[in-house]
Amino acid sequence: MKSFFKRILRRVDLELRNFSIEKSENARFFTMLSHHKVNTIFDIGANEGQFGVILRDFGYKGKIISFEPLTEAREELHKISQNDPLWEIAPQAAIGDEDGEIEINIAGNSESSSVLNMLDSHLEAAPSSKYIGKEKVLVRKLDTLSQDFIDDNSVVFLKIDTQGYEEKVMNGAHALMKNIVGLQLEISLVPLYEGHGLLDEMLQNLKEKGFELWGVSSVFSDPDTAQLLQIDATFFRKSLVKNKKTLFKQKTKWDAGQIWRSLLVLIKSIVFYIFDSIVMLENSVSKKNSKKSIVLIRQDAIGDFIIWLDTAKEYRKLNPPDEYEIILVGNELWYDLAKELPHWDKVIPVNFHKFKTISRYRRYILKQIKNLQADIAIQPTYLREFYHGDSLARASGAYRKISSSGDMSNRNWLKKWLANRWHTELIPATIEPLTELERNAEFFSKLIKNNYSPGYTKLETHNFCQIQGFKHDDFYVLSIGAEKKYREWGIDSYTAIAQLIYKHTGWVGIISGVEKDFNLGEKIQSLSGVPLENLAGKTSLSELASLLGKSHLVISNETGTAHISAAVGTPTVCILGGGHFGRFAPYPDLPGQTNYLKPVNHNMPCYNCNWECVYPIKEDEPAQCIQNVSVEAVWKEVEKIIEADVS
Numbered sequence: 001m002k003s004f005f006k007r008i009l010r011r012v013d014l015e016l017r018n019f020s021i022e023k024s025e026n027a028r029f030f031t032m033l034s035h036h037k038v039n040t041i042f043d044i045g046a047n048e049g050q051f052g053v054i055l056r057d058f059g060y061k062g063k064i065i066s067f068e069p070l071t072e073a074r075e076e077l078h079k080i081s082q083n084d085p086l087w088e089i090a091p092q093a094a095i096g097d098e099d100g101e102i103e104i105n106i107a108g109n110s111e112s113s114s115v116l117n118m119l120d121s122h123l124e125a126a127p128s129s130k131y132i133g134k135e136k137v138l139v140r141k142l143d144t145l146s147q148d149f150i151d152d153n154s155v156v157f158l159k160i161d162t163q164g165y166e167e168k169v170m171n172g173a174h175a176l177m178k179n180i181v182g183l184q185l186e187i188s189l190v191p192l193y194e195g196h197g198l199l200d201e202m203l204q205n206l207k208e209k210g211f212e213l214w215g216v217s218s219v220f221s222d223p224d225t226a227q228l229l230q231i232d233a234t235f236f237r238k239s240l241v242k243n244k245k246t247l248f249k250q251k252t253k254w255d256a257g258q259i260w261r262s263l264l265v266l267i268k269s270i271v272f273y274i275f276d277s278i279v280m281l282e283n284s285v286s287k288k289n290s291k292k293s294i295v296l297i298r299q300d301a302i303g304d305f306i307i308w309l310d311t312a313k314e315y316r317k318l319n320p321p322d323e324y325e326i327i328l329v330g331n332e333l334w335y336d337l338a339k340e341l342p343h344w345d346k347v348i349p350v351n352f353h354k355f356k357t358i359s360r361y362r363r364y365i366l367k368q369i370k371n372l373q374a375d376i377a378i379q380p381t382y383l384r385e386f387y388h389g390d391s392l393a394r395a396s397g398a399y400r401k402i403s404s405s406g407d408m409s410n411r412n413w414l415k416k417w418l419a420n421r422w423h424t425e426l427i428p429a430t431i432e433p434l435t436e437l438e439r440n441a442e443f444f445s446k447l448i449k450n451n452y453s454p455g456y457t458k459l460e461t462h463n464f465c466q467i468q469g470f471k472h473d474d475f476y477v478l479s480i481g482a483e484k485k486y487r488e489w490g491i492d493s494y495t496a497i498a499q500l501i502y503k504h505t506g507w508v509g510i511i512s513g514v515e516k517d518f519n520l521g522e523k524i525q526s527l528s529g530v531p532l533e534n535l536a537g538k539t540s541l542s543e544l545a546s547l548l549g550k551s552h553l554v555i556s557n558e559t560g561t562a563h564i565s566a567a568v569g570t571p572t573v574c575i576l577g578g579g580h581f582g583r584f585a586p587y588p589d590l591p592g593q594t595n596y597l598k599p600v601n602h603n604m605p606c607y608n609c610n611w612e613c614v615y616p617i618k619e620d621e622p623a624q625c626i627q628n629v630s631v632e633a634v635w636k637e638v639e640k641i642i643e644a645d646v647s
Contacts, residue, residue, distance in 0.1 A: 026054060027058065029217070030059065032234060032236070036155065036181045038062060038155050040062055040155060041060070041063065042159065043067065044142070044162060044169055045160065045162040046073075046077055047073050049077045049081055050111075052080070063087075063088065063149070066081065067095055069092060069093055069094040069137040070106065070110075070137070071092070072110070088149065091608065092137065092138070094165075095140065095145075096115075096141070096169060096172050097168045098141065098172065099139065101136060101137070102136070102138075103135070104135050106133040107132070108131075109126070109128045112163060114165060121191060125221075125222045125224075140172075143173055143174060144172075155181055156179065156180045156181065158176070158182070161186045163186070163193060166186065167197050167202070170205075177209060180237070181236060182214070182235055184233065184234045187202050188229065189228055189229055192229060192230070202233075211236065213234075213235055217231065219232050266414060269415060276362075276366060276394065279362075279363050279367060280370060282370075291322075292319075292323060292324050292325070293327060293372055293373065294315065294325070295327050295369070295398065296328045296344065297378065297381070297389050297393055297396075298328070298329075299392075301331065302559070302563070303559065303560040303562070304381075305337075305560075306334075306459075306564055306567055307436045307437055309341070309457045309459070310437060311443070311454075314452070315343065316342070321345065325345045326345055326346075327374070328344045329348045329350060330348075331352060333541075335347060337541045340463045352385075355388065365392075369392055369396050370397055373397065374398040375399060376398050376399075376400045377392075377398040377400070377401045377402065379392075379402070380440065380443045381406070382404050382407065382429055382439050384403060401424050401425070402426075403423045403426055404429050404443050405429050428446065433582060435583060435587065437454040437588060441454035453590075454588070455590060456593050456596075457563070457567040458569070461550070464543065464549075466543065466546050472508050474505070474552065475507055476507050476509055476553045476555070477509075477511075477553075477554045478510070478511050478555050479555070479556035479557060479559060479565075480494055480513050481516065481536065481557065481559065482557040485622075486622055486623040486626070487558060487577055487623065487626060488520075488557055488626070489575045489629065493629075493634075494555075495524050495528045497634055500638070504639075505642060508533060509530065509533070510532075510533050510535055510547065510551070511536055512544060514536065517537065518536040520536070544564065545564050549568035549570060553571045553573065553638065553642070555638065556573070557574075557626075558576050562585070563584070565596070565597075566595075566597040570596060571598065571641040573598050573638055574600070575600055577623055577625045579609055579611035579613075579625075580608075581608055585599050601625070602629050602630075602633070606625070607625070
């Protein structure tokens with residue numbers, strides 16, 4: 001009867017899993033992981049996620065961190081893991097014994113791809129594994145990446161399947177290897193790749209590192225002779241398995257720093273909580289307005305604010321001014337612009353540095369928010385801040401306090417747990433990467449329980465202040481600064497593009513930026529030898545918006561200026577790095593709408609690094625991804641804008 005059911009299941013492409021450790025290699029492997037209480041697995045050479053799928057099929061519920069350098073395989077890996085919150089995909093890079101770049105040979109069957117050259121013995125046994133191309137990728141040490149994925153509670157197991165490159169991977173993981181409980185390696189029994197280690201050598205190497213062999217399973221055999229060519233060998237560390245007392249002492253020592261930092265976070269959180277609680281106990285002023293009040297809380301930067309305006313305007317449409325008062329509590333950086341917009345009745349600016357560091361100022365702001373006696377507080381920010389936006393939502397005292405569930409980028413688990421308890425409603429957020437436009441639309445759609453399609457922000461320049469005494473008719477704008485120096489395109493590049501624009505148009509260039517950018521503007525003026533007026537630090541945000549709206553074109557680093565310029569309808573060339581690529585820019589393609597933001601970038605395997613650059617960053621020099629954006633590439637986009645403008 002049992003065999004009958006097996007045959008039926010196989011016919012519909014299913015198979016009964018045999019959990020007997022005597023009959024199932026997978027069951028045996030899973031039992032080993034369970035025995036050692038493994039809760040974090042590094043999957044090096046994940047390919048399309050086959051190993052992770054097996055882990056989940058056999059009931060493993062811990063974290064999986066997959067490493068896969070090849071673009072095509074990564075796409076499949078993302079698809080198969082996207083709905084698993086404990087399955088993370090590491091930044092795109094090969095893993096080796098140094099940080100740099102490397103070229104990988106792409107095999108026809110994908111899974112046999114390797115840094116090493118393939119030998120005839122491999123091709124004869126598996127003709128489909130023949131190399132069909134190459135891909136240049138970053139290579140990074142596992143020690144460089146691993147600390148982003150583990151904490152003091154992690155029990156780490158390392159799986160390495162890199163087609164002969166396993167020893168290089170281990171050589172780049174000296175620090176991690178000391179703390180892992182076990183590992184699995186794909187080991188060749190005969191030469192299959194140039195220069196790779198064979199069974200005897202690998203066994204000796206791992207023995208010296210303190211590991212003992214626990215299990216073996218077959219991987220690859222010659223189809224004609226049945227000779228076994230490759231195995232998966234599983235090892236566990238003797239010292240961690242047998243010397244529990246030593247392990248406890250080592251782990252306690254290793255945890256001390258983590259424990260102390262967590263304690264400091266706890267103490268700091270408690271201090272802020274008590275301070276804010278005392279302020280909230282103070283008497284409030286009587287509410288004079290009979291209207292219901294809605295408080296919108298945004299604490300992020302200028303670019304974030306501009307992109308959010310697409311959905312921000314909808315709150316007024318849903319809540320008419322004869323029934324509702326809308327108050328925006330936001331960053332003082334963009335107060336000058338926000339107060340001119342018709343989407344709210346009042347704007348309360350907050351200096352968030354002072355709000356976090358000066359008790360008198362914090363008390364003043366908290367009392368202001370409390371005295372609003374808001375009915376509803378809405379914090380639509382995905383990257384919430386515990387001491388800022390979350391605290392302001394709490395201070396509002398609103399009977400409905402609504403926020404995005406957000407992520408952990410600006411908070412640890414303790415802060416998130418506390419802050420979430422201060423809200424009455426948390427809007428779930430998609431864990432997969434989204435542009436800010438799409439992220440804002442997602443929040444608003446779930447808030448109103450109806451689909452909202454995102455749109456590019458549009459600003460009317462007549463709302464904004466004019467620059468007194470400005471006389472130029474034909475001009476363009478160079479926005480030369482950025483929050484961090486490594487995100488600036490650089491003096492030489494801006495000088496060269498200014499010379500090209502003047503040569504082809506005769507237009508005057510206007511240099512914009514904040515006060516600290518003025519000297520940089522002076523240098524570009526001096527070097528270029530063409531008409532440039534330096535207004536860095538001399539305009540308000542409202543005046544800047546008006547200036548951008550009258551300009552023929554704008555060339556900007558990835559800053560708020562680029563987003564304002566696009567919003568007022570001026571063609572904008574944005575020099576785009578890889579740190580947040582795809583989050584703020586490029587904008588998503590929205591059919592039927594004009595996208596004025598034209599990004600220029602140089603794609604690199606390290607994109608989406610969150611500005612944790614793998615390349616050395618020199619003082620006053622752009623990051624590698626910014627340096628690689630050539631003057632020629634920017635000029636190509638500028639030339640298109642000039643031609644369209646003239647015609």
